[in-house]
Every structure is written in structure tokens, then in C-alpha cells.
Amino acid sequence: MPKPPKPRKNLEDRHNPGIEGRREHRPGPGRMRAASSPGGSAPRAERRLGEGWESGAAPHPHSSRVSALRPWGVVGAWVGRGVCQRRRAHGKERSQLEREALGFREGGTGMFASGWNQTVPTEEAGSMAALLLLPLLLLLPLLLLKLHLWPQLRWLPADLAFALRALRCKRALRARALAAAAADPESPEGGCSLAWRLAELARQRPAHTFLIHGSRRFSYSEAERESNRAARAFLRALGWDGGPGGSDSGAGSAGEGERAAPGAGDAAAGSGAGLAGGNGAARGGGAAALLAPGATVALLLPAGPEFLWLWFGLAKAGLRTAFVPTALRRGPLLHCLRSCGARALVLAPEFLESLEPDLPALRGMGLHLWAAGPGTHPAGISDLLAEVSAEVDGPVPGYLSSPQSITDTCLYIFTSGTTGLPKAARISHLKILQCQGFYQLCGVHQEDVIYLALPLYHMSGSLLGVVGCLGIGATVVLKSRFSAGQFWEDCQQHRVTVFQYIGELCRYLVNQPLSKAEHGHKVRLAVGSGLRPDTWERFVRRFGPLQVLETYGLTEGNVATINYTGQQGAVGRASWLYKHIFPFSLIRYDVTIGEPIRDPRGHCVATSPGEPGLLVAPVSQQSPFLGYAGGPELAQGKLLKDVFRPGDVFFNTGDLLVCDDQGFLRFHDRTGDTFRWKGENVATTEVAEVFEALDFLQEVNVYGVTVPGHEGRAGMAALVLRPPHSLDLMQLYTHVSENLPPYARPRFLRLQESLATTETFKQQKVRMAEEGFDPSTLSDPLYVLDQAAGAYLPLTPTRYGALLAGDLRI
Numbered sequence: 001m002p003k004p005p006k007p008r009k010n011l012e013d014r015h016n017p018g019i020e021g022r023r024e025h026r027p028g029p030g031r032m033r034a035a036s037s038p039g040g041s042a043p044r045a046e047r048r049l050g051e052g053w054e055s056g057a058a059p060h061p062h063s064s065r066v067s068a069l070r071p072w073g074v075v076g077a078w079v080g081r082g083v084c085q086r087r088r089a090h091g092k093e094r095s096q097l098e099r100e101a102l103g104f105r106e107g108g109t110g111m112f113a114s115g116w117n118q119t120v121p122t123e124e125a126g127s128m129a130a131l132l133l134l135p136l137l138l139l140l141p142l143l144l145l146k147l148h149l150w151p152q153l154r155w156l157p158a159d160l161a162f163a164l165r166a167l168r169c170k171r172a173l174r175a176r177a178l179a180a181a182a183a184d185p186e187s188p189e190g191g192c193s194l195a196w197r198l199a200e201l202a203r204q205r206p207a208h209t210f211l212i213h214g215s216r217r218f219s220y221s222e223a224e225r226e227s228n229r230a231a232r233a234f235l236r237a238l239g240w241d242g243g244p245g246g247s248d249s250g251a252g253s254a255g256e257g258e259r260a261a262p263g264a265g266d267a268a269a270g271s272g273a274g275l276a277g278g279n280g281a282a283r284g285g286g287a288a289a290l291l292a293p294g295a296t297v298a299l300l301l302p303a304g305p306e307f308l309w310l311w312f313g314l315a316k317a318g319l320r321t322a323f324v325p326t327a328l329r330r331g332p333l334l335h336c337l338r339s340c341g342a343r344a345l346v347l348a349p350e351f352l353e354s355l356e357p358d359l360p361a362l363r364g365m366g367l368h369l370w371a372a373g374p375g376t377h378p379a380g381i382s383d384l385l386a387e388v389s390a391e392v393d394g395p396v397p398g399y400l401s402s403p404q405s406i407t408d409t410c411l412y413i414f415t416s417g418t419t420g421l422p423k424a425a426r427i428s429h430l431k432i433l434q435c436q437g438f439y440q441l442c443g444v445h446q447e448d449v450i451y452l453a454l455p456l457y458h459m460s461g462s463l464l465g466v467v468g469c470l471g472i473g474a475t476v477v478l479k480s481r482f483s484a485g486q487f488w489e490d491c492q493q494h495r496v497t498v499f500q501y502i503g504e505l506c507r508y509l510v511n512q513p514l515s516k517a518e519h520g521h522k523v524r525l526a527v528g529s530g531l532r533p534d535t536w537e538r539f540v541r542r543f544g545p546l547q548v549l550e551t552y553g554l555t556e557g558n559v560a561t562i563n564y565t566g567q568q569g570a571v572g573r574a575s576w577l578y579k580h581i582f583p584f585s586l587i588r589y590d591v592t593i594g595e596p597i598r599d600p601r602g603h604c605v606a607t608s609p610g611e612p613g614l615l616v617a618p619v620s621q622q623s624p625f626l627g628y629a630g631g632p633e634l635a636q637g638k639l640l641k642d643v644f645r646p647g648d649v650f651f652n653t654g655d656l657l658v659c660d661d662q663g664f665l666r667f668h669d670r671t672g673d674t675f676r677w678k679g680e681n682v683a684t685t686e687v688a689e690v691f692e693a694l695d696f697l698q699e700v701n702v703y704g705v706t707v708p709g710h711e712g713r714a715g716m717a718a719l720v721l722r723p724p725h726s727l728d729l730m731q732l733y734t735h736v737s738e739n740l741p742p743y744a745r746p747r748f749l750r751l752q753e754s755l756a757t758t759e760t761f762k763q764q765k766v767r768m769a770e771e772g773f774d775p776s777t778l779s780d781p782l783y784v785l786d787q788a789a790g791a792y793l794p795l796t797p798t799r800y801g802a803l804l805a806g807d808l809r810i
Helices: 042-048 063-068 071-082 096-101 122-153 156-182 193-204 220-238 305-316 330-339 349-364 384-389 429-435 459-472 487-494 503-510 533-543 576-581 684-692 729-739 765-771 797-805
Strands: 209-213 216-219 296-300 320-323 342-347 368-371 381-383 409-414 424-428 449-452 475-478 498-502 525-529 547-553 560-562 585-587 613-618 639-641 649-659 664-670 675-677 680-682 697-705 714-721 748-751 782-786 791-794
Touching: 156 193, 156 429, 156 576, 193 220, 193 305, 193 429, 193 459, 209 220, 209 305, 216 220, 220 305, 220 384, 296 305, 296 330, 305 320, 305 384, 330 342, 330 349, 342 349, 349 368, 381 384, 409 429, 409 459, 424 429, 429 459, 449 459, 449 487, 459 475, 459 498, 498 503, 503 525, 503 533, 533 547, 533 684, 585 649, 664 684, 675 697, 675 714, 680 684, 684 697, 684 714, 684 729, 697 765, 714 765, 729 791, 782 797
Parallel strands: 209 475, 296 320, 296 342, 320 409, 342 368, 368 381, 449 475, 449 498, 498 525, 525 547, 714 748
Antiparallel strands: 209 216, 409 424, 547 560, 585 613, 613 649, 639 649, 649 664, 675 680, 697 714, 748 782, 782 791
């Protein structure tokens, strides 16, 4: 009896990028799964079809539709269903007809040995022809489908590589967290994520350079010791006595009597509960403690080593830190300190003069004031660094900073304040831990040198730059202030390989004169956000070869995207793999009423490729939204409910993004910045990109202004000229007319020496819109688009009056 044929390997079982073409949408963004039967076994049976003669399981009811979306599995699928589906009784010989239909002859060695060349009866030949034509008929729609899927499938290798990197990163961070949870509470490794990571690096890479600031260099071992001194100084303010003169034995002799009952202190801090009794009295010294456990200490300091040591020290002492923007004074400063509930303020000595009018109000708030350095200080302000230097550098017990919950607040970072007063965003221990994986996701390594010239009170500088560097154990070159003229010389001197940017810094660099230092550098990667496409292209062309890795995220947000492919102009990918790991969705948004569009059931509607949509992300234990310090009204509008199903909750980023047919995400506009004119939506970013293509313009800020007697808002562009060029109104009008639809063309121009920005280089659109276009109140040159003349003309008081009277058509 001839042997049965070898089981053929079903082509459907091979790795197939197209297998994910059909997905079943489940509530929540990006949560996709392969279609399956209720029992979950049918798909497996379907995959087994064609593996051999004993695989006669019934096909899945939807198997034909699934197979139709498997471009590389069609042959195996057809062979499995058309030939190998029947089960032959055990021990029964095959009939001659069966053997001929399958192409076997006596002595044959396989299905395609020689049987297809033999003569068969006419009816069988017709059947064979039909069987041969069947795959050709199936291939036609499959080829069309493959062409449709190809724009996304071509990026599948990059998507898979990043997904694996992200999963490895998550696994590593989880292992670190579990190790810290299992560590001895008396050891530094048992503390908060910052404490145990710094202690770990000091043990693993003690001599490796962590920080370069000017001529000063600090190793990881030195960073650990400096932050220990700072922690002990703050612990003394809490009433914790580490021994006479701060002796090292104090940390190790912390007994049970020093620990408070669970829940003592500020529950929101979740740490430092074991420092003081219920009445806040000091232990050891007997004097009243300056601070209570879990209190908030605000830092008003420039970027420098002292900022880091005090921040790390506060974390090790179980205190919360508030990063105050250094330019704030008077009302905004007092607002920030009140909103985060600060009990102490550490300020730079060089700020004392400008802060002198605020000192009575600060004392009236009951704040304890420290100066971070020597000098002649006003009464009641002591030198904190002198107190720190008097402490020993031994480790402090980890239980002092260990949080009760990983979602407890440990830090406040203030929003930019582009639409009002800054808000204190709550940063959790979980977010600190997640930011340790940032540079690993970006492909940065231990031996890289990272250039950081961003303010440390901003998330990009502190959490992504510094904490991200700690996550991989690399070196960071920290600058107190960014200098475009000094940048490339710094990169040459310190052998910088990675540059952390925000878009405006890259624009400053490309506008610099040519220099020798910009050639022969080691920079291979620029990581950041806010880089406009025109600047991106100029930056890479002039300073390359280097890779630009654009990211997107919000300080208080629970979603982030990374353009790991380097596609110019994109901020990330919307592949199903990425959305499975970091879920989000784009939903339709009505800019007129400022609300998402909902269907008759009250649920939001996902956008189509190429359609601008509001970026939202599901709120969960893994990706929470903690809101802001203060009343719940501050978070109003940040949470959307019943987005895809009743009861679900999503974080509203307030940003409009577009996903193209290849799955790339591109920033479109802020919801508050997009305005409506002539019944059409105008995206300020798109208009600005058109203007920036003109070589005589250096900076552009586009916003909408209210015009009496007109619906919506008319476009207005604030312009800064690129030296030594002058404003060419004729060329500008021609360029705008050729590249923008009529409704998107700005009706007003405002020529300025420089654009108004926030401390984090974000453009001030709200303030500019409020200032309007009245030539009697603005000293800047103004121009208006005269439709009849087909040109931009100076906006004189006469033309302004004609506009208000309706005689000048815009």
C-alpha cells in the first residue's frame, strides 16, 4: 500500500503581514483583535485545514472572508479547503479516481511528483480546470486588496521592530519596579523610582559621567552622594534626626518609632508618612518642624546641577516638588504657589532683586524661603546649599520615599499658560517610571551623550531629558540657556550624539550663519517635538546625516506618539500594533461648537484617513489622568464620557491630528486655534507652513481675529522678517493666492521685530488675537487684504474705518 503524502505546510501558517487586514472594532481606541468564534476554537481548526489528511475539522463560518484578506495565504487556503478537507476512514485504500484527482500514481513520491501530467477522463479534466481557475478568480480581488493595504504594510517591519522594543522596555521597567518593591525598606533601593534608580546606577556605573554643566562634571556616584546630602537637609526640616551633625548612622538606625501609622500625612503624596507624628513635632531635636510629611516644596531655579540635587533630594525625603517657571513674578507666581499648595520656596540668589516686591506676599502665605546659594539675603531667607553641604552623603532609608500607590502625586509641572494662568499638572510615580523608558524607546544607548538645553521646569527637560537619561544610564550635557551660536561648538567639545529639541531651537539653528563647527560633529539623532516640516527639511539638509525623531505628548496627558520611522512631518504612527500598546483614537470634531461629533446613539465617530480628528485616549489604571492641583473645575473638558460605549472615559488632548492612508499621524492644529471663516475651517498650522516657504520670512504666527459685522474669525498673520530681507507684499500676495484657498488667506498682516512666546517657546496666539488689528492702538505696521485691488495694502485709519463701515470688502 503506498504511503500517504507528506502533510503540506499550510501557507496561511507562515508569518503574514496581511493577516491583520481584517479587524473587529471593540469599544475603546485602538483595541483590536482578530475575528474569532465565540468558543475560540474555530479559527484554530481553520488554520489546520490543509496540514494533512487527518485535519478534517469543519471550516470557520467566516473563514472565506478571513482568507480573502490573506494575500500570501490564498494558495494554501484553497488547497486546504478544495482538496484536503475530507476525512478518509482509517485503513481504507484511496480509490483510483481519488488518486488521479490528487495527482498520484503508484510509486509516486508526492502530490506534485508527476500526477498532474497524466491523462484523465474528460469530466475529471473539466473539474481540474475549474479547480485551477478558482484561485485565479480569487486572486483578482486579493491583488486589489493587497494594493490597498500596501501603503501600510510596507511599514510593517518598522512597526514590528518598535513594538518589540516597546514590549522589552515595558518588561524591563516592570522588573525594576518589582525589584524595588521586594527590596529592603531600609535600603535606598526600597524607595521611590527616582531614589532606587539613582542608587542602582551609582552601584552599577559609579564612575560613568552622568552630568556635564560648563566645566563641572559629575559621575553617577557623585550624583547619588549630592542628592543624599540634599535629602538629609530636607529631612531635618521635616524633623527627622539622622544623628548628631547628620551622621551616617542616623539613616541606618531609623527604628519603628520613627514610622507613623499608615495614612499619616498627606495621602496624596503617599510617601514620607513615617517622618513626623500627628502633631508635626520634630523628633530628635524637639523643635517644631518646618515642613510636614508629604509637603510641597517649590523650586524657582535655573537649569543646573543644584536643581537636580534638590529635586532628587526632595524625592528621597518623600516630599513633593513643584517646578515653577523662572519668568513668573507677581500675580502669576503667587497663583502657581497657591494652586500647588507649596509650603516652602527655594529660589536662585540672582532672582532675589526681581522678587523683592513679592517677598511680603510670599511671607504672608506662610512659605519658608530658602536661597540656593550664598549672598546677602533678606531677613528670613537662609542659604539652603550651606545646610546641604553640612550633611553627610550616606544613603537614606528607602521607606521614607516609598509611595503607598504608584499613582500618588510626586511632582507638579505647570502648563504653559497660553490660554490663561498656568495650571499645576499632577505627575505620578508611575509617570516618572514610564519616562525612564523614553530614550530606550528612541533607540538611545548607555554610551550616548545627550545635549539638553531646555528648561528643567518643563516636562521635555526634566522628565524626558533627565529622567530618560537615568533610564538608560547615559551622559547629559546640561545648559542653563540655549545658545544657537555656541551649540555646535558644545557638540564638538563634548562629543554629543543626541540632541533633545523643541521645534523653535531647530529653527534658531538653521537661521544661524554658516560655521566650521557644524561640520564633523557626532550628532546622529535629534529627539523632540514641535518641528515644522519646512524647518525639518532645512535642518537635515544642512546638518545631516542625522535622524530626526519627532514625538507628541502633553505634560498632563496619558498618551504619546513617536515617529520612529523618521517620516518627515509626522509625529507618530497609528498602526494597530502601536495602538495595541499605547491605545488612542481620532474622533470627528466640530470646531464651530467646540465639541466632538456624535452619532444618533450618542457615541463619537472615528475619522477616516486624511480627515482631521480630535486625539483622545482611554483612561485606565495603566494610563490614568490625574488632573490638576486645585478644584475639579480645572479639568473640565479634559475628560470625555461615552465615547465608544456607555460608561467609558477618554482623555481629551485638545489637539487635532490627521492620519494619512499610510498610517502616519500629523499635527493639524489646536482645537482653540482652528477658526472658522466663510463657512470653512482654517487650520493655523497649515497657513503658517505656506507663509514660511517664503525666504524673506523668518517667523510666522497665524491666529483668528473677530471682525465687527462678520461671522466667525478672519485670519491674521504676525510676521518677522529674515535679515537682511524686506517685506515684499506683491510676492507674498501671489504666493498666498496660489497656495491657499480664498477662505484660508489671512485678511490682516502684522509686522513685528519678534514674536511673543511663552517660556517654553510656544506662540502667544490668544493674546495676539485679543490685541486685534486697530491701527490706533497698535504701533506695529499693519496690512489688510483688499479683495478689489488684489493686494495687501497698509491698514490706515481711513481703511480701518471703511472696514468697520462695510465699505471695504475682506
